[in-house]
Amino acid sequence: MSEMKIRAKLSGDETTVKCLMSHPMENGQRKDSKTGDLIAAHFIQEVICKTKDRIVLTASWNGGVSKNPYLSFKFKGGAVGDPVEIIWTDNQGKTERATALIS
Amino acid sequence: MTDSKRRTLLKGSLAAGSVGVAVGAGLLRPGQALADWNAAAFQARDVPTALTKLLGSETAEMSARIKIKVPDIAENGAVVPVTVETDLPGVTSISIIAVDNPIPLVASFELAESAMPFVSTRIKMAKTSDVIAVVRAGDRLYKNAQNVKVTVGGC
Numbered sequence: 001m002s003e004m005k006i007r008a009k010l011s012g013d014e015t016t017v018k019c020l021m022s023h024p025m026e027n028g029q030r031k032d033s034k035t036g037d038l039i040a041a042h043f044i045q046e047v048i049c050k051t052k053d054r055i056v057l058t059a060s061w062n063g064g065v066s067k068n069p070y071l072s073f074k075f076k077g078g079a080v081g082d083p084v085e086i087i088w089t090d091n092q093g094k095t096e097r098a099t100a101l102i103s
Numbered sequence: 104m105t106d107s108k109r110r111t112l113l114k115g116s117l118a119a120g121s122v123g124v125a126v127g128a129g130l131l132r133p134g135q136a137l138a139d140w141n142a143a144a145f146q147a148r149d150v151p152t153a154l155t156k157l158l159g160s161e162t163a164e165m166s167a168r169i170k171i172k173v174p175d176i177a178e179n180g181a182v183v184p185v186t187v188e189t190d191l192p193g194v195t196s197i198s199i200i201a202v203d204n205p206i207p208l209v210a211s212f213e214l215a216e217s218a219m220p221f222v223s224t225r226i227k228m229a230k231t232s233d234v235i236a237v238v239r240a241g242d243r244l245y246k247n248a249q250n251v252k253v254t255v256g257g258c
Contacts, residue, residue, distance in 0.1 A: 014219060027227070027258065029205065045140040056218050062145040064201065064209035064227050064258070066182045072223035073212070091140075 006100035008084040015078030015102055017049065019071045019086050027063025043091055044069060050085045051078055051102075078102050144208055150200060153208035154237065157198060163237050163244035166191065171236050171249040177228060181257025185234060186223040193241035194220035202248075203232030204258060229258035 003022030008015055021044065028041025047059040049071075056075045071086075078084075080102050087097040144157035151161035172186035187197050197220065198211040209226045220238070228234075233248040 027206070029258065045145075051217075054215070054217070056215050057222075058213040059222075059224075060140060060145065060211045060213075062206060062209065064204055064206060066225040066227055066257075070184075070223070070225045072186075072221075074219035074221045075215075075217045076219065077217045 004086060004088075004096060004098035006084060006086055006098055008078070008100050008102040010078055010080055010102050013076055014074050015051075015076075015082075015084070016074050017072060017084055017086075019049075021047075021069045021071070021086075021088060021096075023067070023069060023088070023090065025063055025065055025067045025069060029063070041091060044088045045091050047071060047086060047088045049073060050087075051075065051082055053085075141211075144211075146206060147208060148206060150202060150207045150235070153200065154198075157208060157211060158196070158237065158239060158244060160244060163246035166238070166245035166247055169236050169238055169245060169247035171234060171247055172223075173234050173249050173251050175250075176252045176254065178254045179257060180228040180230070180253040180255055182225050183228050183234075183251060183253070183257075184223070184225050186221075187236040187238075188221045189238055189240070189245075191220065191238060191240040191245060194238055196239040197222050198237045199224070199226060200235040200237065201226055201228050201232055202235060204229045227257045228253045229256045 005020045008017045023044050024042055026039050026042040030039045043063040044061050049057040057073050082102045083099050085099045089095045144153050147153035154161040168191050169189045177183045196213050199209050200207045212222045231252045233250050235246055235248045237246045
């Protein structure tokens with residue numbers, strides 16, 4: 001189930017995109033408080049942001065980004081109704097995508 | 104290794120996924136899922152190595168035209184909002200570094216031509232330290248820094 005929330009709003013000629021992803025962002029250095037075992041690294045490595053199939057921004061992350069990551073960026077050339085698509089891939093190969101229309 | 108130990112290890116591998124356990128044990132680098140991910144930079148333990156591996160140089164010119172918006176005091180180091188914005192022309196990438204984190208490089212953003220030189224996210228900070236933003240603009244590197252006092256570390 002896609003847990004990603006995207007908002008894309010046009011103001012003047014700038015579209016501001018705000019996105020919340022659902023992910024534990026484990027950096028692999030934390031220990032389980034009960035067992036003392038290291039919790040396996042599990043974090044988003046790459047986020048690709050597109051509009052109308054053209055890449056606007058690519059993010060590379062590690063486990064230093066906070067749990068349930070927030071990302072905001074701005075771009076020019078968007079129009080109301082255009083799709084903004086965000087796709088992430090984590091270090092375990094899992095991927096998730098979501099699309100919102102510019103309002 | 105005794106048999107019982109090996110069995111425990113196997114069990115752990117099955118429970119958490121063998122890749123995850125191998126990563127945790129430092130046997131494998133977690134770059135395998137994604138070929139493009141710059142493991143050398145994103146696993147570097149110091150800033151010069153991270154910058155060299157990521158951007159090809161550890162030196163960048165200080166620029167007040169890079170604005171870093173961070174809280175002066177972050178009560179919770181697990182969630183520190185960081186916004187980087189600049190009016191430098193021709194920006195192609197913005198990278199965010201928490202200097203005193205065990206792994207300082209946290210995020211790097213590649214910007215297409217349509218993208219405005221602006222990114223905002225939330226990072227973890229282990230302790231009070233500078234947050235550095237490194238911007239590549241017209242094939243030159245610029246940076247600026249802003250200190251964040253962290254009350255409770257969150258790495």
